[in-house]
Amino acid sequence: MNRYSILGTALHRLAILCYMGFALFPLFWLLKVSVTPNDLLYSEGVRMWPSRMSFEHFRFVLAHSAFPVFFRNSMIVAGATAAIVTLLASLSGYALSRFTFRGKYWLVALMLLTQMFPLVMLVAPIFKMLSPLGLTNSLTGLVVVYTAFNIPFATFLMQSFFDGIPKELEEAAKIDGATQFMAFRQIILPLTLPGIAATLGFVFTAAWSELLFALMLISGNSAATFPVGLLTFVSKFSVDFGQMMAAGVLALIPACLFFLFIQRYLVQGLTAGAVKG
Amino acid sequence: MVFDATAGLPESRRRSLIDRITRHAEPYLYTAPALILIVTIMLAPLVLGLSYAFRDVQLLNPFSGGYVGLDHFRTLYDDDNFYRALRNTLWWTGASVFLQFVFGLILALLLDRPFAGRAIAQALVFLPWAVPTFLTGLNWAWLLNPVIGPLPHWLYALGLMSEPANILSNPQLAMWGPIIANVWWGIPFFAITLLAALQAIPRDLYEAAAIDGAGAVKRFTSITLPFLAPTIAITVLLRTVWISNFADLIIVMTNGGPADRTQIVASYIFTQAFRALDFGYASAIALVLLVLLLAYSMLIVMLRQVLMDRA
Numbered sequence: 001m002n003r004y005s006i007l008g009t010a011l012h013r014l015a016i017l018c019y020m021g022f023a024l025f026p027l028f029w030l031l032k033v034s035v036t037p038n039d040l041l042y043s044e045g046v047r048m049w050p051s052r053m054s055f056e057h058f059r060f061v062l063a064h065s066a067f068p069v070f071f072r073n074s075m076i077v078a079g080a081t082a083a084i085v086t087l088l089a090s091l092s093g094y095a096l097s098r099f100t101f102r103g104k105y106w107l108v109a110l111m112l113l114t115q116m117f118p119l120v121m122l123v124a125p126i127f128k129m130l131s132p133l134g135l136t137n138s139l140t141g142l143v144v145v146y147t148a149f150n151i152p153f154a155t156f157l158m159q160s161f162f163d164g165i166p167k168e169l170e171e172a173a174k175i176d177g178a179t180q181f182m183a184f185r186q187i188i189l190p191l192t193l194p195g196i197a198a199t200l201g202f203v204f205t206a207a208w209s210e211l212l213f214a215l216m217l218i219s220g221n222s223a224a225t226f227p228v229g230l231l232t233f234v235s236k237f238s239v240d241f242g243q244m245m246a247a248g249v250l251a252l253i254p255a256c257l258f259f260l261f262i263q264r265y266l267v268q269g270l271t272a273g274a275v276k277g
Numbered sequence: 278m279v280f281d282a283t284a285g286l287p288e289s290r291r292r293s294l295i296d297r298i299t300r301h302a303e304p305y306l307y308t309a310p311a312l313i314l315i316v317t318i319m320l321a322p323l324v325l326g327l328s329y330a331f332r333d334v335q336l337l338n339p340f341s342g343g344y345v346g347l348d349h350f351r352t353l354y355d356d357d358n359f360y361r362a363l364r365n366t367l368w369w370t371g372a373s374v375f376l377q378f379v380f381g382l383i384l385a386l387l388l389d390r391p392f393a394g395r396a397i398a399q400a401l402v403f404l405p406w407a408v409p410t411f412l413t414g415l416n417w418a419w420l421l422n423p424v425i426g427p428l429p430h431w432l433y434a435l436g437l438m439s440e441p442a443n444i445l446s447n448p449q450l451a452m453w454g455p456i457i458a459n460v461w462w463g464i465p466f467f468a469i470t471l472l473a474a475l476q477a478i479p480r481d482l483y484e485a486a487a488i489d490g491a492g493a494v495k496r497f498t499s500i501t502l503p504f505l506a507p508t509i510a511i512t513v514l515l516r517t518v519w520i521s522n523f524a525d526l527i528i529v530m531t532n533g534g535p536a537d538r539t540q541i542v543a544s545y546i547f548t549q550a551f552r553a554l555d556f557g558y559a560s561a562i563a564l565v566l567l568v569l570l571l572a573y574s575m576l577i578v579m580l581r582q583v584l585m586d587r588a
Contacts, residue, residue, distance in 0.1 A: 012387060012390065012392070013392070015387055016387055016388075016392075016398055016402075019384055019387070019402045019464075020402055022461065023401060023402045023403075023404055023461070023464075023465075024401060024404070026405075026413075026416045026417065026420055026461065027404070027405075027408070027416070029416075029419070029420060029426070029427070030416055030419075033419070033425060041425070046427045046430045088310045088311050089311065091307045091308070091310065092307055092308045092310075092311035092312075094307055095304045095307035095308045096308075099303065099304035101304035101305065104304070107308060107312065110312075110315065114319050114320075115515070116570065116571075117323065117570070118521075118522040118543060118546070118563060118566055118567060118570070119522065120543050120546050120547050120550075120563065121323065121326050121546070121563035121566075121567065122319065122323065122326060123547065123550050123551070123559070124326060124329060124334070124550045124556035124559055124560055125321075125322035125323070125325040125326040125329065125556075125560075126318070127336075127550075127556075128334075128556070129321070129322060144314075144318060145318060147314060147318075148314040148315055148317070148318030148319055149319070151311045151314055151315060152315065155311060180303060181303075208409055209409030209410050211411045211525045211528070212524065212525060212528070212547060215551065216550070216551055226409075227409065227412075230411065230412070230415065231411060231529065234415065241419065241424075241425045244415070245419070248412050248415060248416065251412055252408060252409075255407045255408065256404060256407050256408070258407070259403070259404065260400050260404075260407075
C-alpha cells in the first residue's frame with residue numbers, strides 16, 4: 001500500500017465520520033434535552049450530557065398529557081394507510097409489470113402527474129369535499145386522503161420489485177393449471193416480501209410525518225395526530241422544552257425502527273429498477 | 278330438453294371465450310382500486326381547485342361561491358407579498374436542491390466503496406430521512422434557539438456572531454434555518470438514489486479503464502458521470518418541483534416570519550387557505566405556481582432532449 005492510498009483511506013473514513021456526526025447530532029441533542037432534569041436545563045444548556053439524568057419528562061408526557069392519544073391516532077392512521085396502500089399498490093404494480101393493456105400509458109402518465117403538482121393546491125378542495133361527508137376531523141378521512149397520495153409512488157416501487165422476478169415462474173405455474181391471480185398470490189407475492197416490507201415502511205413513514213392536511217382536516221384533540229398535537233403544544237404560551245423533546249423522541253421511535261429495518265431493501269429495489277431502465 | 282345457446286360450440290371453444298374475457302379484464306381489475314382513489318381524491322379536487330381560482334370561495338362566508346372571473350389574478354398581480362414569496366421560493370429551492378445534491382453525491386460516492394462497517398454506517402447516515410418533517414423542523418428550531426440549543430453558542434465562540442442569537446428571528450438570516458434543516462433531511466434521498474445508480478454500473482468498465490491508464494478523475498468524468506446523468510436529471514427535476522412545494526419546514530420553524538422573509542409561495546397558499554380561509558384566492562395562487570412548475574419541467578425536458586440529440 002502506498003502513501004496515497006493510506007491517506008485516501010483515512011480521508012474516506014474521516015468524511016464518513018463527519019456525515020455520521022452531522023446526521024446524528026440533532027437526534028442526539030433531542031435525546032439529551034429530553035433526559036435533562038428541569039433545574040439543569042438552562043444552567044447546563046451547552047453541555048454535551050447533563051450531570052444528572054431523569055425520565056421525569058417522559059413520565060409526565062405519558063401520564064398527564066394528550067400524547068398517548070396522539071400516538072394512538074398516528075399509529076392507527078399510519079398503520080392503516082400503510083396496509084391499504086401496500087395491498088392496492090402490489091395489485092396495480094403487478095399489472096404494470098406483467099400486462100400490456102389499453103390505457104396503460106395513460107395510467108402511468110396520470111400517476112406521474114400526481115407526483116408533479118403541488119399537493120398544497122388540494123388542501124382547500126379536499127376540505128370542501130370531505131366536510132359534507134363527515135370525514136373532516138376523522139381518522140378515516142385522513143386514511144382515505146393519505147392512501148390516495150401514496151399509491152402512485154408505492155405502485156412504481158412495487159412494480160420495480162416485480163420486474164426483478166422472472167416471468168417464467170408464473171408461466172410454469174400456469175402450465176400446471178393455475179390462474180394468473182393464483183400464481184400472483186401464491187408464488188410471486190411471497191418472493192416480493194422485501195419489496196412489500198420496503199413499501200410498508202416507506203408509506204408508514206410518510207403517513208406518520210404528514211402535517212399540512214392533518215392540520216387542515218383535524219381540529220379537536222381527540223382525532224389529532226402526532227404532528228398536529230406537537231405543533232399545538234409548541235404554539236402554547238409557556239413552552240416546556242424537556243416535555244416537548246420527550247414527546248419528540250417518542251414520535252421518532254416508530255419511524256426510525258421501520259426505516260432501519262427497510263433501508264437496505266430500498267437501495268436493492270432501486271438498483272433492480274436502475275438495471276432494467 | 279333444455280336448449281343451450283352454446284351447446285353447438287365445442288366445450289373447448291366455450292371455455293376459451295370466457296378465458297379471453299377474463300384475460301382482457303384482468304389488468305383493469307388489478308389497477309381499478311388504485312385508479313379510482315387517485316381520480317376521486319387527487320384528480321377531482323385538482324379540477325375543483327382550478328375552478329375555485331375563478332370563484333369567490335370563503336369558508337366562513339355562506340354567501341360566497343359566485344363566479345368572479347379573473348379578479349383573483351388581478352389582485353395577485355398587485356400583491357407584493359406574492360412577489361416576495363416568489364423570490365423567496367427561488368432562493369429556498371435553489372439553495373436546498375444544490376446543497377442536498379452536492380452533499381448527497383459525495384455521500385453516495387463514499388458509500389460505494391466497500392469498507393468494514395459499511396452496512397451500519399449506511400443505516401445511520403440515512404436515518405435523517407426517516408425523521409418526520411415536522412420533527413425535523415422543530416429539532417432544528419430548538420438547535421438554533423440560544424436558550425436550549427448549542428448552535429448559537431458555537432457560532433458565538435467561533436466569532437461568527439456578536440452574541441448568541443437566534444438566526445430564525447433575524448430577517449437577513451432566517452431563511453438559512455429551514456434551508457439547513459431541509460439539507461439535513463434531504464441528503465439521504467439523493468444519496469440513496471445515486472448509490473443505487475452507482476451500484477448498477479458494471480465494475481469491469483473501471484478495470485478496463487484502469488488498464489488503459491485512465492486516472493481516478495478521468496474514470497469519474499468518463500464512466501461515472503455519464504452513467505449517473507439520467508438519474509441526476511430525473512432526481513434533480515423531481516426534487517426541485519417537490520421542494521418548491523414543500524411548506525412543512527417553513528410553517529413549523531418560522532411560519533413565514535420574521536417580516537415575511539421566509540414566506541414561500543407554498544406556505545403563502547397554505548396561510549391563505551388555513552388562516553384567512555380564503556379558498557378562492559389560495560387556489561388562484563396555487564394555479565400560478567402549478568403553471569410555473571409545469572413550465573420549468575417542460576424546459577428541463579426540452580433541454581435534456583437537445584443535449585441528447587447533440588450527443
